[in-house]
Amino acid sequence: MQKILNFIDGAYCEPEKNIWLDNYNPSNGEVYSKIARSGKTDVAKAYEAARSAFPIWSNTTIEDRSRILLKIATLIEKNLIPLAEAESRDNGKPLSLAMTVDIPRASSNFRFFANAITQFASEAHESIGLNTMNFTLRQPIGVVGCISPWNLPLYLFTWKIAPAIAAGNTVVAKPSEVTPMTAYLLGEICNEAGLPKGVLNIIHGTGPEAGQAIVEHKHIKAISFTGGTKTGEHIARTAAPMFKKLSLELGGKNPNLIFADCDYDKMLAVTVRSSFANQGQICLCGSRIFVEDSIYEIFKSDFVEKVKALKVGDPFKTETAMGALVSKTHLEKVQSYIALAQKEGGKILFGGKQLKIDGLEKGYYLEPTVIEVFDDQCRVNQEEIFGPVVTLMPFSSEAEVMRMANGVPYGLSATLWTSDINRTMRLSKQLEAGIVWVNTWLNRDLRTPFGGVKNSGVGREGGFEALRFFTEAKNVCIKYE
Numbered sequence: 168m169q170k171i172l173n174f175i176d177g178a179y180c181e182p183e184k185n186i187w188l189d190n191y192n193p194s195n196g197e198v199y200s201k202i203a204r205s206g207k208t209d210v211a212k213a214y215e216a217a218r219s220a221f222p223i224w225s226n227t228t229i230e231d232r233s234r235i236l237l238k239i240a241t242l243i244e245k246n247l248i249p250l251a252e253a254e255s256r257d258n259g260k261p262l263s264l265a266m267t268v269d270i271p272r273a274s275s276n277f278r279f280f281a282n283a284i285t286q287f288a289s290e291a292h293e294s295i296g297l298n299t300m301n302f303t304l305r306q307p308i309g310v311v312g313c314i315s316p317w318n319l320p321l322y323l324f325t326w327k328i329a330p331a332i333a334a335g336n337t338v339v340a341k342p343s344e345v346t347p348m349t350a351y352l353l354g355e356i357c358n359e360a361g362l363p364k365g366v367l368n369i370i371h372g373t374g375p376e377a378g379q380a381i382v383e384h385k386h387i388k389a390i391s392f393t394g395g396t397k398t399g400e401h402i403a404r405t406a407a408p409m410f411k412k413l414s415l416e417l418g419g420k421n422p423n424l425i426f427a428d429c430d431y432d433k434m435l436a437v438t439v440r441s442s443f444a445n446q447g448q449i450c451l452c453g454s455r456i457f458v459e460d461s462i463y464e465i466f467k468s469d470f471v472e473k474v475k476a477l478k479v480g481d482p483f484k485t486e487t488a489m490g491a492l493v494s495k496t497h498l499e500k501v502q503s504y505i506a507l508a509q510k511e512g513g514k515i516l517f518g519g520k521q522l523k524i525d526g527l528e529k530g531y532y533l534e535p536t537v538i539e540v541f542d543d544q545c546r547v548n549q550e551e552i553f554g555p556v557v558t559l560m561p562f563s564s565e566a567e568v569m570r571m572a573n574g575v576p577y578g579l580s581a582t583l584w585t586s587d588i589n590r591t592m593r594l595s596k597q598l599e600a601g602i603v604w605v606n607t608w609l610n611r612d613l614r615t616p617f618g619g620v621k622n623s624g625v626g627r628e629g630g631f632e633a634l635r636f637f638t639e640a641k642n643v644c645i646k647y648e
């Protein structure tokens with residue numbers, strides 16, 4: 168059976184303790200590879216490789232760093248089909264999604280930061296009349312840790328690694344133990360692109376063992392993490408007393424605010440996508456749908472009609488719109504929320520049942536699920552489900568919908584559907600979210616700041632924000648005569 172090995176100092180290697188985890192294919196529930204279960208000693212080895220590589224990499228010219236990153240981007244593009252197939256097999260997502268979203272975005276992440284680093288500049292402040300000049304050096308931090316989740320595996324793994332190495336850091340990175348395959352394949356691509364050994368080190372294993380060892384390592388000075396809010400809280404508790412720089416991209420419970428004056432057909436099509444893309448396993452999915460009461464009934468029936476038409480099935484088939492959920496544990500978590508919704512008085516308008524797909528009976532398939540709820544404070548409307556489940560509620564005024572939209576502990580994204588520019592401005596300012604989309608969803612320009620407020624995280628990724636995170640600002644003050 169294939170082994171997913173660590174990638175340390177430019178070479179693949181087994182974990183020190185020779186212990187392995189099972190890697191499941193969610194589409195058929197079968198174990199299809201073994202994952203290195205690494206611990207402290209593996210992380211220490213990865214750190215040593217990264218530490219040795221740092222003096223050379225941090226002094227490598229911007230042009231050379233950029234050239235290597237561009238080469239990685241090109242190689243990811245060249246390997247689109249094998250990478251997309253690996254991602255789909257590991258995660259359960261439709262192959263079509265991996266081909267058009269996950270892998271192209273992984274390549275764009277490297278291409279974007281290869282170019283961004285050539286434009287990254289620092290400031291100078293002249294103290295006029297005092298004969299003093301201050302300028303800011305933006306220096307790489309050293310060895311940094313990048314920890315990513317299972318929902319968009321290579322997409323989010325590279326979203327952290329690309330800016331980290333573009334800025335001159337060296338990295339110890341850990342993908343999710345649930346979806347490690349494409350991160351494993353990235354090692355070979357980095358070697359082929361000429362990335363010097365030790366610049367990127369990839370450790371596999373569980374969060375509490377390998378992940379915790381990265382966060383606890385006293386010389387890894389910055390941690391960039393994407394994942395669940397509880398895990399983020401735990402990481403912050405470990406890293407904050409060690410004065411590490413932290414970027415935390417956490418959960419969401421994002422509202423969709425649909426006003427009667429919107430472009431209805433466009434809104435309907437995009438709302439189906441923002442609800443169920445990637446089986447609803449994107450932190451940006453709009454899981455709470457609020458609809459102005461004059462169009463609530465018509466929306467309800469049109470939406471359910473469209474959701475019924477979504478084809479759930481074999482991720483490798485072209486007609487599949489929704490594949491399998493990522494794991495049995497996750498499927499059970501999502502199902503427990505569907506059961507809770509019924510206990511709380513919610514009405515299932517469609518879905519809610521596990522599906523058995525011919526030939527893939529042990530896969531983790533779930534119908535897309537639409538629940539009408541009557542109290543915005545019920546648990547299914549407050550807690551992150553992170554699956555193909557959305558709630559519907561009507562509203563009668565801006566004030567009411569804003570109270571409900573902002574009435575959760577999360578604040579990642581919000582989507583507003585309206586043709587009124589004044590309302591757009593008013594509500595965009597009032598929404599408690601790091602990202603507001605108006606008449607669109609998951610429309611990404613990689614230069615923009617990306618992140619959440621409240622329990623959705625700390626810090627911003629994207630563009631120069633990411634390059635600022637992965638560098639330390641040092642002021643140099645020169646007094647001249």
Ligand SMILES: NC(=O)C1=CN([C@@H]2O[C@H](COP(=O)(O)OP(=O)(O)OC[C@H]3O[C@@H](n4cnc5c(N)ncnc54)[C@H](O)[C@@H]3O)[C@@H](O)[C@H]2O)C=CC1
Pocket residue numbers: 314315316317318341342343344345372373374375377378379380382393394395396398399401402416417418419449450497500551552553
């Ligand atoms: N981007 C997002 O918003 C995501 C949210 N989630 C949410 O989190 C819930 C739990 O999913 P999990 O797979 O358990 O996500 P998680 O947050 O535990 O995992 C994300 C990453 O963190 C690592 N990790 C876990 N514990 C760690 C620790 N103590 N120190 C360092 N790294 C650690 C994991 O190995 C993985 O690489 C999901 O049901 C979902 O609600 C999950 C994945 C992504």
Ligand SMILES: O=C(O)/C=C/C=C(\O)C(=O)O
Pocket residue numbers: 316318319323326393394416448449450451611617
């Ligand atoms: O950067 C993006 O485009 C999307 C990021 C998505 C997540 O962070 C997530 O789903 O966890």
